[in-house]
Amino acid sequence: MGSRRGRRPVAENILLLGGTAEARGLAELLVGEGVPLVTSLAGDVVQLRLPPGQVRVGGFGGAGGLARYLRENSVTAVVDATHPFAERITAHAATACATSGVPVLRLSRPSWAERPDATTWHWVGSIAEARTVARTLGERVFLAIGRQSLPEFADWTELPVLARVVDAPAFEVPPNWEVLRARGPFTLDAELDLLRSHAIDVVLTKDSGGPTGAKLDAAAELGVPVVIQRRPALPAGVPVVAAVAEAAAWVRALGE
Numbered sequence: 001m002g003s004r005r006g007r008r009p010v011a012e013n014i015l016l017l018g019g020t021a022e023a024r025g026l027a028e029l030l031v032g033e034g035v036p037l038v039t040s041l042a043g044d045v046v047q048l049r050l051p052p053g054q055v056r057v058g059g060f061g062g063a064g065g066l067a068r069y070l071r072e073n074s075v076t077a078v079v080d081a082t083h084p085f086a087e088r089i090t091a092h093a094a095t096a097c098a099t100s101g102v103p104v105l106r107l108s109r110p111s112w113a114e115r116p117d118a119t120t121w122h123w124v125g126s127i128a129e130a131r132t133v134a135r136t137l138g139e140r141v142f143l144a145i146g147r148q149s150l151p152e153f154a155d156w157t158e159l160p161v162l163a164r165v166v167d168a169p170a171f172e173v174p175p176n177w178e179v180l181r182a183r184g185p186f187t188l189d190a191e192l193d194l195l196r197s198h199a200i201d202v203v204l205t206k207d208s209g210g211p212t213g214a215k216l217d218a219a220a221e222l223g224v225p226v227v228i229q230r231r232p233a234l235p236a237g238v239p240v241v242a243a244v245a246e247a248a249a250w251v252r253a254l255g256e
């Protein structure tokens, strides 16, 4: 890393939209190479580890606000490394960059759709559909869908629900729910144990990808059906990469 410092032209001024492990990994790489970079975080989630380099926190005020930020801060390129389900900021980044003439790259971790067992899952397009399908499949639900989507299940007050989240839900969960606060990745043995000990008969999750796929292995092993929410579509015309190294290469190529 150090050998690169001072050798390459660093004319870029990168805005990295973060909130994911991939964004942090990219910041570690690029800051280590001396690339001027600001990581932007939404700020609504407890952030345990801040990335290296400059950090700003909070929304921009829509696509217009983001375009203004790009202009006022002379941003020369944007890497959108937000979560695959962070649909709004991704759309705003695409619009703001298009109107500002600033190149943008989407870094989105690989989907689970390529797994061999993915064809056995019940793919749905929305939380509303996930709710309906899950109720036809089982009665003891494991909700592994992230904190943001949990309120959409708040009226499930009669089912035994096991909800796993990193940060505490922002609403008072019904008394029949058990909330498990844990940060992955999880081992297959731990996931098998969890599903068995709670007699889970349906897993409801979303195609986040990343290192928390052991729950899907456990479901496959136990024959528990999986309801999984498809990723939102990506904005047209924005190049996409799945690996931190590819995003770093895109940034380096900007200065060539």
Ligand SMILES: NC(=O)c1ccc[n+]([C@@H]2O[C@H](COP(=O)([O-])OP(=O)(O)OC[C@H]3O[C@@H](n4cnc5c(N)ncnc54)[C@H](OP(=O)(O)O)[C@@H]3O)[C@@H](O)[C@H]2O)c1
Pocket (backbone or CB within 6 Å): 017, 018, 019, 020, 040, 041, 042, 045, 057, 058, 059, 060, 061, 062, 063, 065, 066, 081, 082, 083, 085, 086, 087, 088, 089, 090, 092, 145, 146, 148
């Ligand atoms: N959705 C998930 O399952 C999930 C999981 C893990 C981490 N995260 C992270 O948590 C953040 C919020 O997720 P979300 O699903 O609520 O996103 P979202 O629905 O796409 O964004 C909602 C609003 O939050 C602001 N925002 C989001 N990400 C931002 C960022 N990196 N920097 C500055 N402002 C940001 C934007 O406000 P303005 O319109 O005012 O600019 C955006 O319109 C994201 O950064 C994402 O990477 C999300």
